Amino acid sequence: GMSSGLAMLVTAVLAFRQRSRDRLAPVLLFSALGLFGFVSWMGKVVVHTNLEPLNITVHMLGALALVGGTVVAIVRVRNRTGVTVPATVGSGARWLLGAVLVLALVQIILGTQVREQIDHLGNTSDDCCRDTWISQLTGIFTVHRFTAWALCMLGLAAFLALGAGDKLPSHFNRLRWAVLILLGMEYAAGVVLTRWALPAAVQPVHMMLAAVLFGVLVALAAGSRRRPLPLRASAPADTLPADSPP
Ligand code: HEM
Known part of the structure; x- marks a missing residue:
């Protein structure tokens, strides 16, 4: 610290x-x-x-x-x-990226609430019978699992939309791939937690991956800007005489 x-x-x-x-x-x-x-x-x-x-x-x-x-x-x-240079992306991709960022934040808050319930179950049972905790979780856990799926789908859509536009700077493209990989790892860690009675070692992994995912999404949002309007972008070229050298 x-x-x-x-x-x-x-x-x-x-x-x-x-x-x-x-x-x-x-x-x-x-x-x-x-x-x-x-x-x-x-x-x-x-x-x-x-x-x-x-x-x-x-x-x-x-x-x-x-x-x-x-x-x-x-x-x-x-x-x-x-x-580095900022990536220029279409406004659709920017919107999707913003939506993924907001949904990831919601998902992290939901996950933290699930964790609060887990800690409560641990405290009240004196750490006994870990394998029964998942079945005692309330509705928020169901929401967390559904939102996880929605987040993965939205993340995939943002990944594809970002890749469909102009050629991206390589650092930005690496971050774009990182979102996909992190989402997959995060989902897998969640499934492991649920199936195998919350292995203690996977708890911090699930949390860390969420924090890294958030950081990468912020980096993508901060490192991109909207493609300028086509009209403005093409204006200087239009003013060149047709026979001027390139
Ligand atoms: C894909 C996006 C996901 C994100 C961003 C996410 C995020 C989080 C976060 C931040 C926590 C709180 C961790 C803590 O404070 O220690 C959490 C807890 C939890 N999540 Fe997820 N999660 C995701 C997917 C899933 C999935 C797919 C499942 C189950 C199938 C799942 C099951 C759980 C469980 C069981 C907990 C409580 C774990 C604990 O005691 O640490 N999560 N999640």
């Missing part, structure tokens, strides 16, 4: 010193640092209040905002310093 906090502080200070290149990056990074303090403190509250429901969800959302803000800052700086 200490070392990641320090690394974030150094990054934020460096971004502040380079603020003439990008004004938003230091704001994002200092906000992320503030969130880092809040999320760490919330983590302590979560443990002290014996995993009180809601606290886990607030803790999770704080952590995701931290990841999101930092990823946006990284993508902006990389694009502004020429390390």
